[in-house]
Amino acid sequence: MIRPDAPVLLEISDLCARVEDQPILKGVNLTIRAGEIHAVMGRNGSGKSTLSKVLAGHPAYTVTAGSVLYRGENLLELAPEQRARTGLFLGFQYPVEIAGVNNLEFLRVATNARRTEQGLDELDTFAFEDLVRERLGVVQMDPAFLERGLNEGFSGGEKKRNEILQMALLEPLVAILDETDSGLDIDALRIVAGGVNQLAGPDNATLLVTHYQRLLDLITPDYVHVMAAGRILRTGGKDLALELERDGYDWVDQELARLGAEPAEVG
Amino acid sequence: MSTAATVGDLVSQPYKYGFVTDIQTEKIAKGLSEDVVRLISAKKDEPSFLLDFRLKAYQQWLKLEEPDWAALGHPKIDYQEIIYYAAPKQKDKKASLDEVDPKLLETFEKLGIPLSEQKRLSNVAVDAVFDSVSIATTYKEKLAEHGVIFCSISEAVKEHADLVERYLGTVVPTNDNYFAALNSAVFSDGSFVFIPKGVECPMELSTYFRINSADTGQFERTLIVAEEGASVSYLEGCTAPMFDTNQLHAAVVELVTLDDASIKYSTVQNWYAGDENGVGGIYNFVTKRGQCRGARSKISWTQVETGSAITWKYPSCVLQGADSVGEFYSVALTNHRQQADTGTKMIHLGPRTRSTIVSKGISAGYSSNSYRGLVQMGTKAIGAKNYSQCDSMLIGDQAAANTYPYIRSQQPDAAVEHEASTCRISADQLFYLQSRGIGFEEAVSMMVSGFCRDVFNQLPMEFAAEADKLLALKLEGSVG
Numbered sequence: 023m024i025r026p027d028a029p030v031l032l033e034i035s036d037l038c039a040r041v042e043d044q045p046i047l048k049g050v051n052l053t054i055r056a057g058e059i060h061a062v063m064g065r066n067g068s069g070k071s072t073l074s075k076v077l078a079g080h081p082a083y084t085v086t087a088g089s090v091l092y093r094g095e096n097l098l099e100l101a102p103e104q105r106a107r108t109g110l111f112l113g114f115q116y117p118v119e120i121a122g123v124n125n126l127e128f129l130r131v132a133t134n135a136r137r138t139e140q141g142l143d144e145l146d147t148f149a150f151e152d153l154v155r156e157r158l159g160v161v162q163m164d165p166a167f168l169e170r171g172l173n174e175g176f177s178g179g180e181k182k183r184n185e186i187l188q189m190a191l192l193e194p195l196v197a198i199l200d201e202t203d204s205g206l207d208i209d210a211l212r213i214v215a216g217g218v219n220q221l222a223g224p225d226n227a228t229l230l231v232t233h234y235q236r237l238l239d240l241i242t243p244d245y246v247h248v249m250a251a252g253r254i255l256r257t258g259g260k261d262l263a264l265e266l267e268r269d270g271y272d273w274v275d276q277e278l279a280r281l282g283a284e285p286a287e288v289g
Numbered sequence: 290m291s292t293a294a295t296v297g298d299l300v301s302q303p304y305k306y307g308f309v310t311d312i313q314t315e316k317i318a319k320g321l322s323e324d325v326v327r328l329i330s331a332k333k334d335e336p337s338f339l340l341d342f343r344l345k346a347y348q349q350w351l352k353l354e355e356p357d358w359a360a361l362g363h364p365k366i367d368y369q370e371i372i373y374y375a376a377p378k379q380k381d382k383k384a385s386l387d388e389v390d391p392k393l394l395e396t397f398e399k400l401g402i403p404l405s406e407q408k409r410l411s412n413v414a415v416d417a418v419f420d421s422v423s424i425a426t427t428y429k430e431k432l433a434e435h436g437v438i439f440c441s442i443s444e445a446v447k448e449h450a451d452l453v454e455r456y457l458g459t460v461v462p463t464n465d466n467y468f469a470a471l472n473s474a475v476f477s478d479g480s481f482v483f484i485p486k487g488v489e490c491p492m493e494l495s496t497y498f499r500i501n502s503a504d505t506g507q508f509e510r511t512l513i514v515a516e517e518g519a520s521v522s523y524l525e526g527c528t529a530p531m532f533d534t535n536q537l538h539a540a541v542v543e544l545v546t547l548d549d550a551s552i553k554y555s556t557v558q559n560w561y562a563g564d565e566n567g568v569g570g571i572y573n574f575v576t577k578r579g580q581c582r583g584a585r586s587k588i589s590w591t592q593v594e595t596g597s598a599i600t601w602k603y604p605s606c607v608l609q610g611a612d613s614v615g616e617f618y619s620v621a622l623t624n625h626r627q628q629a630d631t632g633t634k635m636i637h638l639g640p641r642t643r644s645t646i647v648s649k650g651i652s653a654g655y656s657s658n659s660y661r662g663l664v665q666m667g668t669k670a671i672g673a674k675n676y677s678q679c680d681s682m683l684i685g686d687q688a689a690a691n692t693y694p695y696i697r698s699q700q701p702d703a704a705v706e707h708e709a710s711t712c713r714i715s716a717d718q719l720f721y722l723q724s725r726g727i728g729f730e731e732a733v734s735m736m737v738s739g740f741c742r743d744v745f746n747q748l749p750m751e752f753a754a755e756a757d758k759l760l761a762l763k764l765e766g767s768v769g
Binding site for chain 2: 078079080081082101102103105106107111112114117118120121122123124128131132135136139171188192
C-alpha cells in the first residue's frame with residue numbers, strides 16, 4: 023500500500039559494502055515507507071542477499087560508504103541484536119540449526135528481548151506459550167516443533183515456517199525476507215506467503231528478496247527493484263516482475279555495459 | 290558495532306574467588322618423609338591402624354612413578370617443595386560455630402557458603418574444609434536423628450573408627466596409583482558420610498573445599514558408605530586464591546553401595562585455573578571411585594569441571610553387584626591454557642550391570658580438553674550394557690579436543706555402544722541468535738548450556754542454575 027505521506031522506515035543511500043576484499047554493494051539507494059511491500063529481484067551474485075545481511079548487521083560484511091537511516095536513526099551504528107530489538111527482522115535464506123537450544127525457549131527469549139525494548143512486560147513461560155500457540159496458526163505449524171532443538175533436523179519448509187513464526191512473534195517494523203521462497207514446494211510456499219500477507223500492515227514494511235516471480239504471484243509488491251552488480255538498476259511496479267519473468271535478465275547485461283561508460287546515473 | 294572481539298572478552302572474566310584470607314596458620318616444614326607422615330598422624334592423634342595405613346602408602350608411593358600417559362604437560366612437580374599440613378590456628382576445640390574464627394566464617398560467607406545458624410542453606414548440610422582441616426559441619430544433629438553420620442574424616446576416625454577401618458582404602462587401594470598413594474600417606478581431612486540401612490538421607494550433603502595457603506598441597510579424603518537400601522545425594526565445591534605458583538590438589542574419594550543403595554555424587558570444581566598465559570593455578574590430580582557392591586545398587590557421578598590449570602580425573606564405577614548401575618555425567622570446560630584429561634572407568638563385573646556415560650567437553654582459548662574413558666566387560670558380565678556419548682565443542686580455532694575411548698570386553702553377551710561428536714560455535718549461529726535480539730554473551734551461553742543440558746539436568750536443583758552461570762562466566766570473552 024503506497025501512501026506518499028507515510029513515514030519513512032528505511033532510507034538507504036549510496037550504500038557500499040564488501041566482504042573480505044571483495045566489493046559487493048556499489049551504491050544502493052532505496053527508500054521504504056510504512057505500509058509498503060518491496061521486492062528486490064536479480065540474478066545470483068547481484069548483491070541482493072548481501073544487502074539483506076548488511077541491513078541486519080552480519081559481521082562478515084563491512085560497509086565502506088553510504089548510509090542507512092532506520093526510523094531516522096543511523097542503523098549502521100547498532101549491534102545486530104539492537105537492530106532486531108527495535109524491529110528489524112531478517113528471515114534467512116538458510117536458517118542455521120542450533121542443536122540443544124530449545125526452540126520454544128529461544129522464541130521466548132527473542133520475543134522478550136523485543137518486548138523489553140518496546141517497554142512491555144516480559145512474558146513468563148505460561149503467557150508465552152499461549153501467545154506462541156496462537157501465532158502457530160499464521161504458518162500452520164505443528165506445535166511439536168516447539169519442543170525440538172532450534173531448526174534441528176527441520177526440513178527446508180519447516181525452517182522457513184519457523185522463520186515466519188519468529189516474524190509473527192517479533193512483530194517487526196521492517197521485515198526483510200531473503201529468498202524465503204527457495205526450496206519450498208507450492209503448498210509450503212502458499213502457507214509462508216499467506217503468513218507474510220497476514221503480517222503486513224499499514225505500520226510496517228516488507229522487503230522481499232527473491233529470484234523468482236512465483237512468490238510475487240502470492241504477495242503483491244508495491245515496488246519491484248532489479249539489482250545487478252551491486253546496485254539497483256531499475257525500479258517499477260509489480261508489472262516489472264512480470265516483465266522479468268517474460269523477458270529474463272538479458273537486458274541487464276546491456277544496461278550494465280552502458281552504465282560502465284557512465285556509472286554515476288544509478289537509482 | 291563489531292562483535293568479533295567480544296567473545297574473547299567474554300571468556301576471560303576475572304576469577305572472583307581469588308582472594309586470600311589473612312589468618313594465622315600452623316604449618317609443618319615443607320617436604321615429605323616418613324617422619325612427616327608420622328607427624329601428621331600424631332597431630333591428628335590417630336589410632337594405630339591409620340598410622341600403619343599411611344606408612345604403608347608412603348612406602349608404596351616411593352616405589353611408584355608419576356603417570357605420564359595423560360595428554361597433559363607440566364613442569365616436574367618437586368614433592369619436597371610442598372607443605373603437607375597447614376591448619377588455621379584456632380582455639381583448641383570448637384564446641385560450636387561461635388568459637389570458630391570469624392575470619393573463617395567470613396571467608397565461607399564470601400564464597401557463598403554461609404555456615405552460621407541463621408544463614409545456612411536450607412536443606413543442604415555443609416562440611417567446610419579450609420586448607421588441611423574441616424572447620425565446621427552444619428546440621429549434624431538433625432542428620433543424626435536419622436542415623437546419618439556426616440562429619441569430617443578426622444572426626445570419623447575418632448568417633449567411628451570401626452567404620453573407617455572397615456571401608457577406608459577398600460575401593461581405592463593405597464597403591465592404586467601415584468597420587469592415590471600420596472594422598473593415602475598424607476591426607477589431612479575431608480568428609481565422611483554413612484547412611485545406615487534403609488535410610489534415605491533427608492537433605493543434600495555438601496562439602497566445600499577451600500585452599501588458602503600458597504605453598505600447601507591439599508589432600509582430602511572422602512568416604513561415603515550407603516548401606517542396604519540407603520540413598521544420599523552429595524555435592525562438593527572447590528575454590529582457591531589466585532597465586533602465580535601452582536598448588537597440588539590430590540584427593541581420593543571412595544564410595545560404597547550395598548544392596549539396593551544409591552549414591553549420587555556431584556562436583557562443581559572451580560579451583561583457580563591460572564591466568565590467561567597459564568601462570569599459576571591448581572594441579573588437580575584426583576582419584577574418585579565407587580563400588581556398587583550390592584545387587585541393584587547405583588552410583589552416579591556428575592561433574593562440572595571448570596577450574597584448575599590441570600585436571601586429571603576419572604570418577605569410576607566398579608559394578609560388582611548383579612543389576613547394579615553406574616553413571617557418569619560430565620561437563621569439562623577449559624579456556625586459556627588450561628588442560629583437562631578427564632573421563633571415567635566403568636568396570637562391569639556382575640551380570641546385567643548397566644552404565645551410562647555422557648561427557649561434554651568445551652574447549653576455548655588455547656586450552657586442551659581430552660575425554661579418556663574405559664568400559665570393561667568382565668567374564669561374568671552377562672547381559673551387561675554400556676552406552677557412551679562423548680561430545681566436544683570448540684570455541685575459537687586454537688583449542689584442542691580429543692576423545693580416547695577404551696573398550697575391553699571378555700563377555701560376548703555384553704553390549705557396548707559409543708557415540709562421539711564434535712561441533713564448533715559458528716559465527717553464523719551467533720549471528721542468527723543476535724539477529725533475533727539476543728545479545729552476544731547470552732547467545733554464547735545459550736548454546737553452551739544447550740550443549741550441556743543432558744548433564745545439568747543431573748545436578749541437584751539448587752546447583753544446576755549455579756553451574757549454568759559459572760559456565761557463562763568462565764566463557765566471557767572467549768568466542769570471536
